Amino acid sequence: MCENCGCQNLTHEHIININKNVFEYNDSFAKENRKFFEEKKITAFNLLSSPGAGKTTLLVNTIKNLQKNTNLAVIEGDQESDLDAEKIRTTGVKVKQINTGKACHLDAHAVAHAVKELNLLDSSLLFIENVGNLVCPASFDLGEKRKIVILSVTEGEEKPLKYPYIFAVSDVLVITKLDLAQYVNFNFDACEKYARSINQKMKIFRVSAKTSEGMGAWFDWLKHQGA
Amino acid sequence: MCENCGCQNLTHEHIININKNVFEYNDSFAKENRKFFEEKKITAFNLLSSPGAGKTTLLVNTIKNLQKNTNLAVIEGDQESDLDAEKIRTTGVKVKQINTGKACHLDAHAVAHAVKELNLLDSSLLFIENVGNLVCPASFDLGEKRKIVILSVTEGEEKPLKYPYIFAVSDVLVITKLDLAQYVNFNFDACEKYARSINQKMKIFRVSAKTSEGMGAWFDWLKHQGA
Numbered sequence: 297m298c299e300n301c302g303c304q305n306l307t308h309e310h311i312i313n314i315n316k317n318v319f320e321y322n323d324s325f326a327k328e329n330r331k332f333f334e335e336k337k338i339t340a341f342n343l344l345s346s347p348g349a350g351k352t353t354l355l356v357n358t359i360k361n362l363q364k365n366t367n368l369a370v371i372e373g374d375q376e377s378d379l380d381a382e383k384i385r386t387t388g389v390k391v392k393q394i395n396t397g398k399a400c401h402l403d404a405h406a407v408a409h410a411v412k413e414l415n416l417l418d419s420s421l422l423f424i425e426n427v428g429n430l431v432c433p434a435s436f437d438l439g440e441k442r443k444i445v446i447l448s449v450t451e452g453e454e455k456p457l458k459y460p461y462i463f464a465v466s467d468v469l470v471i472t473k474l475d476l477a478q479y480v481n482f483n484f485d486a487c488e489k490y491a492r493s494i495n496q497k498m499k500i501f502r503v504s505a506k507t508s509e510g511m512g513a514w515f516d517w518l519k520h521q522g523a
Numbered sequence: 524m525c526e527n528c529g530c531q532n533l534t535h536e537h538i539i540n541i542n543k544n545v546f547e548y549n550d551s552f553a554k555e556n557r558k559f560f561e562e563k564k565i566t567a568f569n570l571l572s573s574p575g576a577g578k579t580t581l582l583v584n585t586i587k588n589l590q591k592n593t594n595l596a597v598i599e600g601d602q603e604s605d606l607d608a609e610k611i612r613t614t615g616v617k618v619k620q621i622n623t624g625k626a627c628h629l630d631a632h633a634v635a636h637a638v639k640e641l642n643l644l645d646s647s648l649l650f651i652e653n654v655g656n657l658v659c660p661a662s663f664d665l666g667e668k669r670k671i672v673i674l675s676v677t678e679g680e681e682k683p684l685k686y687p688y689i690f691a692v693s694d695v696l697v698i699t700k701l702d703l704a705q706y707v708n709f710n711f712d713a714c715e716k717y718a719r720s721i722n723q724k725m726k727i728f729r730v731s732a733k734t735s736e737g738m739g740a741w742f743d744w745l746k747h748q749g750a
Contacts, residue, residue, distance in 0.1 A: 346573045346574045346575060346655065346678075347573045347657045347678055347682055347685070347686060348573060348675070348677060348678025348679050348682060374685045375658065375685060375686050375687065375688065376684065376685060376686075376687050377681075377684045377685050379681055379684060379685065380685075398658075398662065398688060399658075400627060400656070400658035400659050427658065428573065428657065428685070428686070429627070429656055429657070429658055429659075430574050430655065430656070431602065431625075431626075431627035431654065431656055431659070432627050432656075432658070432659065435625065448575075448677065450575060450675065450677040450700070450703065451573075451574055451575025452575050454604075454606055455574055455575060457603065457604045457606060458574070458601045458602060458603060458604050458606065458607075458655070459574060459602050459603075459655070460602065460603050461602065461625060473677070475706075476677065476703065476706060476707070479702075479703060479706060480703070
């Protein structure tokens with residue numbers, strides 16, 4: 297029942313029950329994915345951000361650095377188009393595009409099918425680029441080892457306070473587009489303080505894929521994440 | 524049933540039925556809001572964008588231009604915090620913050636309560652700043668006269684192709700942060716072509732709230748939207 301007006305058309309409780317079913321369904325697939333990844337020693341990363349934060353550019357540059365010595369694969373999530381998969385394909389690594397249509401996030405079921413099609417090699421790193429959205433993907437476990445939230449400096453330093461749930465569930469924050477920070481007066485210290493006020497243990501990187509500033513530390517961290 | 528694996532844990536059909544209930548519930552409140560706005564000659568705008576596209580900055584500058592001659596009010600939607608409402612409050616106009624918690628969009632029910640609290644004057648312009656999200660808010664009618672989608676140049680010109688639903692339902696596209704276009708090689712012609720391939724009738728503005736470039740045309744358009 298609505299706390300404000302007492303209306304009963306569709307109660308809050310009803311919506312919670314709906315969500316419970318959706319999450320249970322998703323979690324059963326996430327559990328299977330995680331088991332599969334562990335058996336094959338595959339390390340999966342779930343990349344989360346707003347639209348346009350620079351996930352794909354970060355990924356292309358990351359692949360170029362790591363692909364010589366590591367088996368890599370990518371799953372791309374977007375409502376429509378395979379523009380991101382095309383960009384990844386130029387690097388030569390395996391990629392599968394998932395179009396979610398009206399849905400606002402990837403789910404573990406769709407990822408399970410994509411993983412099957414990719415025919416992954418043992419000990420691969422798998423990057424799953426989620427639909428650009430700072431809200432919904434926070435709630436859907438895909439079976440990944442790490443959730444990585446990516447925030448570009450042009451979005452503003454206060455985002456962890458306005459979208460806390462995605463920062464709470466992520467292990468790592470990558471602050472992107474360092475090269476633009478000077479034009480938007482981005483306050484790094486404030487951003488990191490806000491992020492850690494939500495998630496004390498958060499690992500934080502500051503990078504520019506354009507100038508390569510900070511990318512070395514990010515690559516090094518990834519290289520040590522393999523199973 | 525899943526087209527790929529035939530699993531039946533939670534069918535696609537089931538999810539569609541859930542959504543149908545949620546939308547019917549929302550639409551009943553949207554209808555009431557629209558009726559109320561029409562009776563009071565209030566013009567409501569639903570502002571949609573990714574997080575950090577510059578909705579609040581655009582709004583603060585818009586209010587400063589219009590408030591001398593027009594009754595204005597604002598509803599702010601965010602998962603958490605009242606940072607945006609605080610920024611709006613500095614202009615002196617009426618503002619109500621809605622925190623959606625884990626929800627990814629405003630709904631017409633919450634807006635109905637906010638409207639009641641705002642005690643709006645007849646013939647007002649009401650700006651409803653939705654939760655930063657290029658996906659979910661597209662599906663929820665709030666009773667507004669116009670949906671306005673805001674895209675910053677730092678997000679990239681291809682966004683209409685990747686998130687077509689929100690561009691399909693919006694009447695207006697405001698491209699923001701013109702002052703940063705030179706640093707990110709934003710292709711305005713391509714962006715507008717993509718937007719119009721989704722929505723032929725879309726009205727498009729190019730603005731920078733920082734330098735005021737293009738803001739005059741946007742203000743003029745708003746001044747002619749009153750009931």
